[in-house]
Amino acid sequence: MSMDEYVLIFRHEDGQKVASPEQMQIWMKQTMDWIGGIAAQNKFVSGTGLPFDGAKVVGHNGVVTNGPFGDIKETIGGLITVRAESVDEAVEFAKGCPVLQGEGNTVEVRKVAKNDGTH
């Protein structure tokens, strides 16, 4: 069975929402358990959080704005890459992502392009 890599991208509806310290710790624990569960199946490739502060958006003609806040509220909070046998398996992984507890938040599942001509 061939494995493909998929990127799971966490989109937050409102990245500026402040949660309580206790809540943040709970999310952290859940995130670690979620990633740990994927890693235990040897299907975790890599991942990172994307801090909101200092973020910039470069636009057409090189216009730089502080962002992504302002025009759009939705922001990307982080991403992980997993190995999966099918997009459905990757979707199952995504369903467990604690980010989805926030109303309006989504996890986008995208296949990573392979450089072997198969796509």
Add this chain to the structure above:
Amino acid sequence: MHNQDIIPHLFRTEFRKIVAVLCKAFGIENVNMAEDIASETFLSALETWPYKGIPENPQAWLYTVAKNKAKNLLARNSLFADKIQHGVKISVPENDEIEIDLSPQNITDSQLQMLFAVCHPLLSTEAQIALALRILCGFGIDEIANAFLSNKETINKRLFRAKEKLRTANIKLEFPPESEVSQRLQPVLTTLYLLFNEGYYSESKDTILRNDMCLEAMRLTRMLIDNKQTSIPQVNALLALMCFHSSRFKARKGANGEIILYQDQDETLWNTELIANGIFYLNRASVGNTISRYHLEAGIAYWHTMKEDTEEKWENILQLFNQLLMISYSPVAALNRTYALAKVRGNEIAIIEAEKLNLTNNRFYFTLLGELYTPIDKNKAKQNLLRALAICTTQPDRQTIQQKIDKL
């Protein structure tokens, strides 16, 4: 990746430490900024730790990040202030090497001073408790709203006004002068007492939250005891009281959240370690010549830790209630005194005394009368319990009263 687990409540614990230290450095008028920096620090952890692993020393990691965030913010603010001559008023030292001291000593000092500032008599008691929960205990707005059975908007407004007052009244983070410590401690103790009661008697269904509030009140009280200047007998008496009460935490609520009355509690669920601690602090409180309401209430709570009904026990409880009512009247104390009286002198005498109290808008008044009449006059017992039922607002307590009526 390190496999170690994060300490439970680490973020909450570190929130209050970081906020206290930052307020000490920048003034309590910048408490919102301090809270933001602390929250952003945890956000950074949330964005890093799950992927890179928990750092060797999570606390030190958080402090470094908080310090950097504070310094960056200051740099930005001073730029802003230079340009517009206005902005957050923070005095930045000339060499812009601002020292944020996160040593254990400064953390403790800052928290103690914060305790005095938050419990400033200028603030309403409600505001003091909300501020204490937020700044001194690190509770979120949701959690505070839940504990007060209120909503986020109300709590936010309350906190906003309280912080405005701290700012406009120019309240400083400092230790009161030695001559004023005892006097300034009074509102602090009242707030800690109420904070504890809020957790103990709250009708909120969230047992963990209620328990946490009690533990926080005890932690803050112990902080005062650990400091030589503030460890006066009253503070020790208050902690003793909290220990005795919380020893019954597990036993006093049933599976459906209904209150289990003292005489019906399973005493094997009482926490003996807390009882022992209570006795320890009550002994430490028994020096000097001031008897406070906390001494008396701790004494009453002490006798309640003995399950067996003896004449000595109830006689002592009665006398302590008599004294307590003289210095600090409350309907609850009056009703409890009458219960003790019944135990010592019998129900007939207690009924006469009870009916003099005339607390006709208090459901406990009618429950007490119902109890006292039960062995004497079933009709009157039922009448009273029905009146209690009519003014009782919570479902679990209605059940308890209904059961009493059914048993008659």
